[in-house]
Amino acid sequence: MPVITMREALNQAMREEMHRDENIFLMGEEVASYQGAYKVSKGLLDEFGDKRVIDSPITELGFAGLGVGAAMVGLRPIIEFMTFNFSILATDQIVNSAAKMLYMSGGQFKIPIVFRGPGGSAYQVSSQHSQAIESWFAHFPGLKVVMPSTPADAKGLLKSAIRDDDPVIFIEQERMYGNKGEVSDDPEFMIPLGVAEVKREGTDATIVARSLMVPIALKAAEELEKQGVSVEVIDPRTIRPFDTETIIRSVMKTNRVVIAEESHPFCGVGAEISAQIMERAFDYLDAPVKRVSGVDAPMPYAKNLEKLAIPDLPRLVAAVREVSYLD
């Protein structure tokens, strides 16, 4: 299989789907002439023209709402946020319009739309441009939330998201666009939403990691193997719907869980996963569930402080050792 970057995988997903269905259009800031602020939409303007690849003004609430309206009458918009930090301006349309339209219309208006773009921590851009806000969106019934960690997942999940009839929040990690991996070039290659993947099998402890934390968790597992601890790494891939079963099965096997996430801990996705494990597999736990989250502070600019704010390999290794009562 070809080895490509996450950026290229996302580009392929959009290109293939836009060829398949002419109701799909891409709209966002700098997606067309500039070829994408992160080059994810590179070449799409030339291929599909300015009817389907549309540069928007900097008007997030406006074009997010425009997308929802277009979806009400049968188009399948892909709305790109230059970063998810700017989606905050559009939350009214995402939460109050997209998420609830099908329900409050008694099933009459489905909203097949993808809101995508980079999220999570970036490099030294301080508090407003470097944050993980998936828990906001995951809170609401009606939305689906996807966070891929590999180029293959990125492509397969984005294709599924585009074909899905519900609004999907698709958060790409800003630091991971250059990561490479094998990706199928089969136009029907899809990964279903709501299905977790065991990224590495193990027997002694489970790390539940998403997005940027997955490669770090895999490194931690390698490190811990040398120390005699067999770690299973599970990537939920989709935050909503959430594949609790795969995690519960793992907990029943390993009896110890560490949850790794970039986001703040308070009311985060990790807190939800922890609660679900407690509710459904309490008797299988040999230690309290441990969260390794981004710190409970806005993201600082200074390089040394930024490094402290995001979970890293040593902290993850230490957390697994802690739940394994090794120290």
Place this chain on the structure above:
Amino acid sequence: MSELKVTPMKPRMQAEEASGAGVSIQAKVEAAAATAAINPEELRREHAQRQQEQQERIEELDRDTLHRLLYQMVLIRRFEEKAAEAYTLGKIGGFCHLYIGQEAVAVGALGALRPDDYVLTSYRDHGHSLAKGTSPDEVMAELYGKAGGCSAGKGGSMHLFDAGVNFLGGHAIVGGQIPLATGVAFAAKYRGTDQVTLVFFGEAAVNQGAFHESLNMAQLWKLPCIFICENNQYGMGTSLERAMSLQDVSQKAPAYNMAGEFVDGMDVLDVYQATKRAVERARTESLPTLLEIRTYRFMGHSMSDPGNYRTRAEIEKHQERDPIVVFRTNLKEKGTLDDAAMNDIEQRVREAVERALQFAESSPEPAPEELFTHIYANPPRQDA
């Protein structure tokens, strides 16, 4: 002072000279206040002139169209009166925003549409839904929270939807429907249909970013969307004067290089004709329009509003130009409506509203399992 509060039918011109350098804010405020003051005698003359104008418009339309417009206005009025009664009896819950006084706006504007055109509006949506063709039975059942409601009892008064007649809601965040409508118009243009989208909102929504963002995109991309500001002069209890720096809403159109027009919302035919012009522009040239339709709500903001922020005299002044009474009187004076025809309209409306109430009463409540339906169009796997 109550006399002076009456809003003139013509928009005040902004004091252009007041925007010049060296003019204090205080001077601008005083200049605006001076232009706001109008003489009751002048107002009466204006009413008479408006009456004359409507009579001229009557001559341009056929009898069936005129009677249909009157029927729809009376239907909305009686429907809303019954909804108010049902609300006080506890049959209708939550918020209930009535349309009484504003009927000419929805009826006139929607009368200018083709059935396949799209309509979106705010939470004050009963009138628009009825005028678009949703069955009164289903609207009333929705207010009652019944399974037979047009939104299956899940939306309520503020979220009426009817895909069958391209009525796209019923949206309850002030201004939230404006970007949605822009998207619906975008889709029509994308597909190459000549369908037009109408979106209604109150003047308070004009202060929201969503309004400005939408107008900018609609003109930039030449979308067939008609933005209708129903200026009823109060955002809940806050008057236009206390909330908007430039109060001539139609004057906001030039800021986006868009066509704009000021319309008398108490004259159903002025609304009808202005919307026709905008529809023509949208359908043939794919261009948007901003219409400011000046109207007045005779009731409170919602059923729970005692309305202490305006005087009885002010309300009565506007009731003198009750859009239904004015239209009915003018039709009679022009010989287009006799007592028998009017009685027939009233009788048909009474029956329709009575039927709607009976339907709502007898419709079952939504089944408990409906709590969890329609959350996702593609629900998550149940075996996960």
